[in-house]
Amino acid sequence: MPAHRHRLRFLAAHIGLRPAAAGFSTAAPSRGCLLHAELARRGAPVAAALALYSRIRAAASPTPYTFSLLLTSLASSLPRSPPSHAAAAGLAHAQALKCGALAHTVVTNCLLKLYCALGLLPDARRVFETAGAAVLDVVSWNTIVSGYGKSGDLEAAREVFVRMPDRSLVSWSAMLDACVRADKFSEALRVFDQMMEEGYKPDAVVLVSLLKACAHLGAVEMGRWVHRFLEAEGFWRRPGNVMLETALVDMYCKCGCMEEAWQVFDRVRSHDVVLWNAMIGGLAMNGHGKRAIELFRMMLETGFVPNESTFIVVLCACTHTGRVDEGKEVFKSMGVHGIEPRREHYGCLADLLGRAGLMEEAEAVLLDMPMEPHASQWGALMASCLVHNNIVVGKRVGKKLIDLEPDDGGRYVVLFNLYAVNGLWEDAKAVRQVMEERGAKKETGLSFIEWNGLVHEFRSGDTRHPQTKLIYALLEDMEQRLQLIGYVKDTSQVLMDMDDEEDKGSTLSYHSERLALAFGILNIPHGMPIRIVKNLRVCRDCHVHAKLVSKLYQREIIVRDRHRFHLFRDGVCSCNDYW
Ligand SMILES: *[C@@H]1O[C@H](CO)[C@@H](O)[C@H](O)[C@H]1NC(C)=O
Ligand SMILES: [Zn+2]
Ligand SMILES: [Zn+2]
Numbered sequence: 001m002p003a004h005r006h007r008l009r010f011l012a013a014h015i016g017l018r019p020a021a022a023g024f025s026t027a028a029p030s031r032g033c034l035l036h037a038e039l040a041r042r043g044a045p046v047a048a049a050l051a052l053y054s055r056i057r058a059a060a061s062p063t064p065y066t067f068s069l070l071l072t073s074l075a076s077s078l079p080r081s082p083p084s085h086a087a088a089a090g091l092a093h094a095q096a097l098k099c100g101a102l103a104h105t106v107v108t109n110c111l112l113k114l115y116c117a118l119g120l121l122p123d124a125r126r127v128f129e130t131a132g133a134a135v136l137d138v139v140s141w142n143t144i145v146s147g148y149g150k151s152g153d154l155e156a157a158r159e160v161f162v163r164m165p166d167r168s169l170v171s172w173s174a175m176l177d178a179c180v181r182a183d184k185f186s187e188a189l190r191v192f193d194q195m196m197e198e199g200y201k202p203d204a205v206v207l208v209s210l211l212k213a214c215a216h217l218g219a220v221e222m223g224r225w226v227h228r229f230l231e232a233e234g235f236w237r238r239p240g241n242v243m244l245e246t247a248l249v250d251m252y253c254k255c256g257c258m259e260e261a262w263q264v265f266d267r268v269r270s271h272d273v274v275l276w277n278a279m280i281g282g283l284a285m286n287g288h289g290k291r292a293i294e295l296f297r298m299m300l301e302t303g304f305v306p307n308e309s310t311f312i313v314v315l316c317a318c319t320h321t322g323r324v325d326e327g328k329e330v331f332k333s334m335g336v337h338g339i340e341p342r343r344e345h346y347g348c349l350a351d352l353l354g355r356a357g358l359m360e361e362a363e364a365v366l367l368d369m370p371m372e373p374h375a376s377q378w379g380a381l382m383a384s385c386l387v388h389n390n391i392v393v394g395k396r397v398g399k400k401l402i403d404l405e406p407d408d409g410g411r412y413v414v415l416f417n418l419y420a421v422n423g424l425w426e427d428a429k430a431v432r433q434v435m436e437e438r439g440a441k442k443e444t445g446l447s448f449i450e451w452n453g454l455v456h457e458f459r460s461g462d463t464r465h466p467q468t469k470l471i472y473a474l475l476e477d478m479e480q481r482l483q484l485i486g487y488v489k490d491t492s493q494v495l496m497d498m499d500d501e502e503d504k505g506s507t508l509s510y511h512s513e514r515l516a517l518a519f520g521i522l523n524i525p526h527g528m529p530i531r532i533v534k535n536l537r538v539c540r541d542c543h544v545h546a547k548l549v550s551k552l553y554q555r556e557i558i559v560r561d562r563h564r565f566h567l568f569r570d571g572v573c574s575c576n577d578y579w
Contacts (some may be wrong), residue, residue, distance in 0.1 A: 035059065039069040046088045049073040053092070064104040067096040071110035075117045089114050093127070102131065109139050116147030121156070142170045149178025154187075169200050176209045186448075186455045188213035189222060202229070204244050211247035218533040218560060219450045220255035223248075227264075242268065246275045253282025255531060256558040256565055273307050281313035286565045287574030289321030308339050315348035319355055320564060320578055327352040343369070347377035354384035355578060359393040375404040375411075382414050383537070386421075394418045402434075409435060409442035447512035448533045451523050458515040471518040475510055478518070482548050489541065511542050513559060521553060529556040537561050547571050 039052045053070050056062055070092050074085070093111055101107045108131050115124035128136070128144050141164045148157035157178040164171060172195040179188035192210050195202070202210070207226055214223035227248060235241065245268045252261035265279045276299045283292035296314045299306065306314075311334055318327030331349050334341050346369040354362035362381050366373045378401050385394030398415030405411050412435035419428035447458045456465065465471065479487075513534050520530035538546075538561045550557050551571035559566045567574035 036065065036069060039066070039073055041073075044073055044077060046074060046077055046085060049077065050088060050091065053095070062095070062099055062101075064101040064107050067092065067099070067101040067107045068104075068110045071096070071107070071114045075110070075114040085118055086120060089118060089120070089123075093123075102127070103135060105135050105137050105140070108135050109137075109143060112140055112143040112147070116143055116150070119151055121147055121151055121153065138164075138166050138168050138171065141165075142168065142174055145171060145178065146174035149174055149181055152181055154178050154182035154184060167198075169203060169206070172200060173203070173206045173209070176206060176213075180209050180212050183216070185213040185216045185219075186457070189217070189219065189455065204235075204241050208243055208247045211244075211251045215247075215251040215254040216533070217448055217450060217455050218255050218531045218558075219455060220252075220257060220531060221450060221453065223251040223255060224260075226251075227260075242270060242272050242275060246272075246278050249275060249282065250278045253278065253285065254560065256286055256529075256560065256567060258282065258286055258288065271304070273304055273310065276304055277307070277309045277313055280310065281316065284313050284317035284320055285560075287320060287567060287576070289317040289323065292317035293321075293323070293326065306337055306339075308342060308345070311339065311341075312344055312348055315345065315352060319348065319352040320575065322356055322576075322578060324352060324356045324358070343371050343374060343377070346371075347373065347380065350377060351380045351384070354381045355387070357384075357388050359385060359388065359390045363393050363397065375401060375408075378404065379411070379414075386414055386418055387540075389418075389421060391418060391422050391424075402431075406438055407440050409440040412440060413442060443536060445512045446535045447516040449516040449520055449531065451520070456516070456519060458512040458519070460512050461510065462512065462515055465515070465519070467519060467522065470522055471515055472510075474518045474522060475514060478549065478552075481552060482545070485548060485552065487545065487548050511539065513538060513542050513561075514545065517546065517549065517557065520557075521549075521555065526555070529558055531558045532560070534559060534561045537563055538566065543573065543577070547573055 035052055035056045039049060039056070044052075049070060053062070053066065056066055071089075074088055074092060092114075096102050096107055096111065102111065108127065111127055112124050115121070115127065124144060124147055128140065131140070141160065145157050145161050145164075148154070148160065157175060161167075161171065161175045172191065176188050176191050176195075179185070179191055188209065192202075192206070192213075195206075207230070211223060211226055214220070214226070230244070230248075235244065245264060248264050249261050252258070252264065261279065261282055265275070268275060276295075280292045280295050280299070283289070283295060293314065296306070296310070296317075299310070311330065314330050315327055318324070318330060327349065331341065331345065334345065346365055350362040350365040350373075352362075353359075353365065359381070362384070366377060366381065378397055382394065382397045382401055385391075385397060394415075395418070398411075398418060401411040402415065412431050416428050416431045416435075419425070419431065445460050449456050449458075458465065462468070479489075513532055516532045516534075517530065520532065524530055538559055543566070546557050546559060546566070546568045548571065549555065550568035554570075557566075557568040559568070564575060
């Protein structure tokens with residue numbers, strides 16, 4: 001037993017493992033060491049690791065160290081490994097069990113990490129539940145929480161997290177990451193608040209997750225707090241953490257605060273391509289297409305090599321500014337930079353053409369591209385067909401979309417709208433009927449607005465908010481005032497929603513962004529911008545509405561929808577009605 005222990009410590013030091021609580025002697029390693037050292041070299045193929053293990057077993061009896069090494073080796077050879085991995089993991093597990101090695105915390109933790117890395121959460125859970133409480137330490141608990149989080153199972157992560165006997169910063173970090181991965185951004189902010197209340201000090205990993213959540217929610221006040229925290233902690237004086245800096249730039253861009261994004265960008269000492277992409281993409285999204293393209297040229301001049309994402313954001317910039325020729329040129333130049341256009345790039349090109357009204361050309365790009373386009377790419381073209389009212393291409397694309405995604409109600413709605421706008425009521429009715437027969441559902445529109453440290457959520461026609469009465473009263477009043485300055489309710493908005501017949505024209509079913517907007521006007525002081533985040537594309541009517549409201553109430557309104565940013569100021573939008 002002592003022999004096992006000293007080897008355990010020696011190798012633990014090698015592979016950066018924490019020894020089990022029992023403590024080990026520090027005597028020099030003995031025989032079998034060479035084989036162990038070989039096993040400790042990471043990244044060996046699965047078969048080689050298993051073969052080494054067999055040789056160790058033949059030479060001497062395997063120790064807990066052997067298993068720590070074997071399991072770690074299996075976990076580290078992941079990216080290149082076939083599915084036979086699960087079998088290898090099972091084999092190593094059985095061997096460790098047979099030798100009683102799972103009584104050691106280190107070995108159990110290695111096994112948990114391996115199963116989690118393979119995404120075999122049920123297996124990890126079984127190991128976790130059958131290990132005695134004395135074997136498990138905070139690392140074991142963290143591994144399970146993080147494993148569930150990475151596999152997208154927030155509920156399970158939460159359930160384990162609340163049962164933890166002790167937590168470390170890593171536990172909170174894993175939980176925060178789990179929320180962000182599951183798109184539960186408000187919950188991420190709550191987890192962070194709780195963590196701060198318990199007196200933990202956030203590290204870079206936590207702050208990156210937090211900034212991601214802020215970016216998604218448009219929670220710029222929280223994001224600014226992170227920025228101030230970094231300043232106060234002297235993060236800028238240390239060698240830059242480019243991940244953190246990029247997250248900060250991205251957050252400011254996604255919240256529409258371009259000046260602050262620039263300030264951070266300019267202060268970064270060692271830029272990398274991801275940071276450039278964030279800044280170029282941010283400019284494009286915020287309607288500064290020209291500056292985005294200029295920054296891209298500057299990036300090339302400075303000698304940075306663009307990557308595939310760079311071209312996506314640059315093409316996007318061309319799309320949002322209607323620069324068809326420049327976009328085509330950028331697309332062609334990809335080859336010069338050694339980048340093979342992928343599906344997304346073709347999609348961007350098609351979108352560029354479609355939005356500029358070149359529907360046939362856009363359709364040809366999607367039909368001729370070397371891979372099968374995604375439904376969302378056809379969806380973008382369909383949206384353009386609706387904007388340009390092109391029934392010829394729209395009919396073809398609309399039908400294709402319904403074939404591709406028969407369960408997505410939104411696909412029927414656009415074709416329905418296209419028919420209805422053109423007075424083809426029989427065709428429209430038929431589409432609606434098929435939709436009802438198949439029970440297809442439309443995604444619920446959600447809008448978020450941050451105020452006083454809270455994120456308020458609204459859905460279409462929502463009446464859950466405590467200020468509901470005030471909000472609806474304001475909206476009605478607003479409508480009357482807007483009519484005086486020429487606002488005419490766009491009937492296609494009603495079509496777009498495809499509400500029940502009796503709802504048509506009803507002023508009571510407001511889209512979620514209008515409720516959020518009214519909430520903002522009611523609560524956010526004059527002089528401060530109103531920032532709204534919406535999960536779907538803003539409809540045409542709400543877009544017109546927001547422009548007029550910005551003029552009438554003299555408010556700056558920033559709306560981020562699924563596709564881009566809209567800054568409404570004095571009756572115009574930064575997107576130049578390109579969205
Ligand atoms: C390219 O940049 C994006 C971020 O903008 C990053 O996610 C991606 O990993 C990069 N690709 C390569 C191959 O480095
Ligand atoms: Zn709307
Ligand atoms: Zn706009």
